[in-house]
Amino acid sequence: MVRGVRLYSYLAGVSLKTKMAYRHDFIFGSIAGISSDLAGLLFIGIVFSNLPDVRGWTGWQVATIFALNSMCGALANTLFNGIWWINGRAYSGELNHFLVRPSNPLLTLVASKTAIHDSGKIFTSVAIFAIASHQAEMEWGVPLALLTVALVLGGTIIWTSVMLATSSLGFWTITQGTSLVFSVLQVGDLARYPITIYPFWIQALISWIVPFSFASFVPATIILDHGFPPWGWALPLMVVACPVIAYQVWLAGLRRYEGPGT
Amino acid sequence: MLEPGAVSLRRPPALWAVKLAKYWHLAASSAQNSMAYRRAMIVNLAAVVIRLLAIYFLWTAAFDERSAIGSFRREDVGTYLVIAFVAAGLLSFRTEMRISQAIRDGSIVMDLVRPYNFQGARLAQTLGALAVEAVIVVLVALALGVAVMGLHGPAGAVAGASWAVSLLLAMLIKFGIAYLIGLTAFVITEVYFLITVRESVAAVMAGTMIPISLFPDQLEAVIRYLPFYSTVGLPTDIYLGTIAGADILPAIALQLAWVIAVWTAGVLLYPIALRKVTIHGG
Numbered sequence: 001m002v003r004g005v006r007l008y009s010y011l012a013g014v015s016l017k018t019k020m021a022y023r024h025d026f027i028f029g030s031i032a033g034i035s036s037d038l039a040g041l042l043f044i045g046i047v048f049s050n051l052p053d054v055r056g057w058t059g060w061q062v063a064t065i066f067a068l069n070s071m072c073g074a075l076a077n078t079l080f081n082g083i084w085w086i087n088g089r090a091y092s093g094e095l096n097h098f099l100v101r102p103s104n105p106l107l108t109l110v111a112s113k114t115a116i117h118d119s120g121k122i123f124t125s126v127a128i129f130a131i132a133s134h135q136a137e138m139e140w141g142v143p144l145a146l147l148t149v150a151l152v153l154g155g156t157i158i159w160t161s162v163m164l165a166t167s168s169l170g171f172w173t174i175t176q177g178t179s180l181v182f183s184v185l186q187v188g189d190l191a192r193y194p195i196t197i198y199p200f201w202i203q204a205l206i207s208w209i210v211p212f213s214f215a216s217f218v219p220a221t222i223i224l225d226h227g228f229p230p231w232g233w234a235l236p237l238m239v240v241a242c243p244v245i246a247y248q249v250w251l252a253g254l255r256r257y258e259g260p261g262t
Numbered sequence: 263m264l265e266p267g268a269v270s271l272r273r274p275p276a277l278w279a280v281k282l283a284k285y286w287h288l289a290a291s292s293a294q295n296s297m298a299y300r301r302a303m304i305v306n307l308a309a310v311v312i313r314l315l316a317i318y319f320l321w322t323a324a325f326d327e328r329s330a331i332g333s334f335r336r337e338d339v340g341t342y343l344v345i346a347f348v349a350a351g352l353l354s355f356r357t358e359m360r361i362s363q364a365i366r367d368g369s370i371v372m373d374l375v376r377p378y379n380f381q382g383a384r385l386a387q388t389l390g391a392l393a394v395e396a397v398i399v400v401l402v403a404l405a406l407g408v409a410v411m412g413l414h415g416p417a418g419a420v421a422g423a424s425w426a427v428s429l430l431l432a433m434l435i436k437f438g439i440a441y442l443i444g445l446t447a448f449v450i451t452e453v454y455f456l457i458t459v460r461e462s463v464a465a466v467m468a469g470t471m472i473p474i475s476l477f478p479d480q481l482e483a484v485i486r487y488l489p490f491y492s493t494v495g496l497p498t499d500i501y502l503g504t505i506a507g508a509d510i511l512p513a514i515a516l517q518l519a520w521v522i523a524v525w526t527a528g529v530l531l532y533p534i535a536l537r538k539v540t541i542h543g544g
Contacts, residue, residue, distance in 0.1 A: 028450065032458035039462035043471055050476050054323045090440050113307070186309035192318045197323035198363065 004107055011111035012079075030120030037070055037124040040192065048259040060135040061224055066128035066192040068223075069216035072155030073188055074121035075175045076163060081118075081157075083163045084181055086250075087170030093259050101193055106164075106250060146224055154239040155215030159188070161242035162210050164250055171253030184210060191216045196227070207231070214238045285386040288525055292390030303395065307351065307402060312348050317471045318411055333475050340411030340504055344403050345501045349400045349429060350470045351496040353436045354455055360387070361444030374536075381441060381528050388437050414508035417503025421518060424510045428497035430516040436493050438524025445528070448535040466500045467494025475504070489524065 022113070044066060053243065069075030077084075091155040098105040098112075107209035138144070166184040173180065195203050207213045214235050221228040284504060296303065318340065325336045334342070361384055366371045373380060407413025416422035445451045465471060468490040472480050485491050496513055499505040505513050 028455040028459075032455040032462075035459045035462040039466045043465050045464075046472055046477055047320070050480065051324055055326065168385070180305060183305050183309040183312075186312050188356065189313050193316065193320050198316075198320050202319070 033121035063132035071125035077158035151219035161246035289390030292387035296394040344407040351492040362447035
């Protein structure tokens with residue numbers, strides 16, 4: 001475990017250095033991440049400038065959900081960006097490099113790319129969360145702060161699991177692109193609003209199939225003490241089950257992998 | 263480094279028909295190329311549809327206890343979002359990326375030695391891909407609109423006809439913006455991010471998710487004249503009759519002005535951008 005963490009930080013550091021060589025990319029990337037967050041927030045702001053609330057949720061409460069969703073997504077993307085490229089690397093055969101290294105292939109694969117451009121998004125989402133939760137009149141204290149950190153970590157684990165499971169599906173559909181991961185992560189956009197606005201099937205989709213609501217909506221109901229759903233108790237279970245299932249999908253895919261034959 | 267002058271020397275003395283034919287072939291081959299990548303296109307479109315649904319249900323919930331928010335009426339919500347989706351979904355991300363990719367991977371060198379106008383060739387290719395996209399986007403929009411979102415027809419025959427014209431102009435503006443962003447690939451490496459920024463700005467300012475009439479007044483007054491609104495919100499407002507009668511012509515004139523502006527900007531910036539080309543590798 002300790003060796004794993006050390007190896008991860010070393011490898012991530014190396015890939016970070018290669019990224020830093022392209023400073024413009026970092027700057028543009030940060031601006032891109034920040035601008036997409038601000039656009040989402042502006043949208044919420046304009047909607048709620050015309051309305052007091054939607055199904056009992058005020059604008060600032062919705063912004064809190066939005067910020068948690070963005071934060072978990074950005075953390076997962078930044079720390080574990082290598083997951084995105086499983087598909088493309090299985091396609092090109094580059095995956096072989098990772099299989100012959102004397103360590104867990106998933107670990108080295110995950111650390112092989114870092115998306116520092118999403119780090120801008122981490123900062124903006126934390127800022128939005130701070131402002132929104134303040135405006136939503138939360139009583140901050142040490143226990144609540146610790147709880148919030150735990151919930152964000154849990155949410156990051158859920159996002160990472162979804163990324164891993166989807167990207168591993170690439171072993172079955174071998175293609176060059178990352179469009180499947182991209183599209184599934186777009187489903188995460190649904191979880192930036194209170195999920196009670198959706199018909200049942202969408203609620204079920206984003207809670208039990210790609211369980212993004214456990215990274216945004218459920219934590220927000222706990223932190224804001226507003227509208228906690230009874231099924232929300234499944235949160236700890238999801239935080240444990242999701243990575244286990246995702247890892248199994250990855251292993252199953254890996255068993256299927258034959259290399260490109262070159 | 264290639265001299266642009268050398269390219270024009272090789273241009274054959276051509277008839278208009280011959281000239282048009284080569285662009286036609288470009289468009290046709292680009293359409294075929296898009297057909298080959300239709301799965302990627304559909305997967306990408308699925309992402310857009312998901313976002314559309316999220317916004318639709320948010321609005322539906324917002325209309326729980328009211329029949330109108332400002333001038334936005336409950337019965338128009340689905341139609342507004344579907345028609346805006348058509349304008350926003352056409353000329354997609356992939357088409358936009360392709361212009362810059364050719365510059366990045368160096369295949370642009372083949373374009374530079376060929377006897378056609380670079381910008382015109384990109385337009386032909388974009389229109390070709392657009393034709394394939396249009397079929398898919400319209401089918402999806404109709405299915406979603408009729409089955410889920412209560413799509414209704416345009417406000418009248420004039421509105422319908424003006425909408426078609428306005429949508430075409432919107433596509434030309436979108437192409438112009440995409441082309442300008444594509445040209446930046448001569449200077450920066452990750453155009454992808456620039457496109458993301460453009461998408462974020464456009465998502466709000468173009469009126470894809472929310473009619474700009476709901477914006478604070480000062481903001482609305484500015485946004486109305488920016489190119490983004492002309493690409494999505496304006497044709498949609500014409501379709502719904504929010505812009506009607508004597509207001510239609512000035513609106514379309516504004517779009518036309520933007521078409522000319524972005525095209526001219528492309529013409530002016532191309533030689534400057536071209537000076538930056540250094541194709542790596544032998």
